Amino acid sequence: MELPDDLLYTRTHEWVRLDGTTATVGITDHAQCELGDVVYVELPDQGATLERDAVFGTVESVKAVSDLYAPVSGTVAEVNGALADQTELVNQSPYGEGWMVRLTVAPDCDTSHLMSAQEYERYVQESGH
Amino acid sequence: MEPLVFEKSVSGRIAARLPDCDVPHVDAGDLLGSGSVRETLDLPEMSELDVVRHFTRLSHRNYAIDLGFYPLGSCTMKYNPKVHEMLARLDGFTDVHPLQPEETAQGALTVIHAMERILAEIAGMEAACLQPAAGAHGELVSLMMVRQYHRSRGDTDRNVILVADSAHGTNPASAARCGFSVRSVPSNDRGLTDLGALRSMLDGSVAALMLTNPNTLGLFESDVQEICRLIHEAGGLMYCDGANMNAIVGVARPGDMGFDVMHFNLHKTFSTPHGGGGPGCGAIAVGRELEPFLPVPRIADRGDGQLHLEYGRPHTIGRAHSFYGAFLVAVRAYAYIRSLGAAGLRQVAETAVLNANYVRARLRGHYEIPHDRTCMHEVVISASRQKSRHGVRALDISKRLMDYGFHPPTNYFPLVVPEALMIEPTETESRETLDAFCDALIAIARECETEPDLVRSAPHTTVVSRLDETAAVKQLNVRWTPPEQETSV
Structure with missing residues (x-):
């Protein structure tokens, strides 16, 4: 399971990369592996306002449909349009080309509820999935 | 091919x-x-x-219940007695037209009326309706009644349906289709609804909670009365997804537990064919508060020795199906219920539960069983050990079962269990069949240790092996085109 150290993680298997007031969000390598081949990704409109933990989209695989939860509050600055017809990017490159949304967040964005790579790895092992 | x-x-x-x-x-x-x-x-x-x-x-090349064991969890693939087909083909049932005068169709109306009374009794509720075409349609029609109920009381701000995280996918889909927002209620570590989490979600926006009992883990929601009390106290209604009625039919009644409305799947509990996606019947039952909102026409007994089709009901949500639903499906289910009687239906549930627990006991030690205690009509096992130790997943085990001559169980559902295999044997299987199935699963567990590639590349005996499910979803094409036209399409 690939887990970049520079990312923060949620219990619902999203990752977030914070760069100033930009937060890039996707799903983890573990999540894409559990889901299997992704066949559809539904993302919010640009400009949508998201509260932390709110459902911002869904990801559908051959096995299941799962909601996507916002790791932090913010406004959708950009969505990954490539996922409209290249859903395999989520499986092939979950932390790179398979990113889902970019949020504009507050400068003092609270991340205390998010996990580090080590914490997330332990969480996945303990929960058995 | x-x-x-x-x-x-x-x-x-x-x-x-x-x-x-x-x-x-x-x-x-x-x-x-x-x-x-x-x-x-x-x-x-x-x-x-x-x-x-x-x-x-x-x-x-087809596989059917008439050929072999079909332990598809949540689907209740029980035997469909052949005598029902004979009865459904009687001239009196097939040679009626829905537009002929009601006084000349009293036999058909009698079956519908009697069936509604029977289902209301089994539900422990006030009335039933046979119009919905399938379980999910029953959910939608019921939620439309829930919405009308709240509106009729001037309670117009209830726009949330709570759904258990172990629920069938149809529950959130029906709620969303009906215009509600859906919120998921988590399960606790016993596989049951988390009461603490539920309490924190209750407010004036909750229109109803949709609950399956027993739930999709095959576990009876033992707090169901308290759950109903909490929802009612918050002004909401309780919806029972009756997909798992085979576990409790003739033993316990959703109405007595506190549910206000429910659907039945006649093709599950009451043994009508699953065949080909229809026609089906997702009959619904309602308590007294929701009765005025039922679809029309109702079959009315005005005590004049005739049954009447009644349309003049001011609070009805309207029609849910053309004419009176899939009538001949109701005839088969009626035959099933009348031939078994109350005692026979109770025995159905008891034997279904016994069979599931027999499978659970035989598979213990060979597979992980996340909630290894007495289950109801189905048992959920997990291939997580096979996955972590041998790199063999639930999907591979399912495919390998086909080589042993069995239909695979439901896999990857419920979502709350990783690498889930959901087994529902039903009451109509013999001990010999259950043993043969368990022996196959145990043999496959051994193959996972000794020859994992054999399992990972299964099935080996079918006409085609692994299909490209991803391409099937992304590039769905179910229409044949003549070769000379292919380029122009």
């Missing part, structure tokens, strides 16, 4: 000769207008023998 009949077609070959026309010839173009008349029609041209062989070969 068997070619399509279109691909086997040979120009000019025919299987039937039409008799000479013995009525005056009329030009269809004159009657309909030439724009409505087609000159050519690409129908396959084959001899009768080749048609017979084609379809007989295809039928041999």
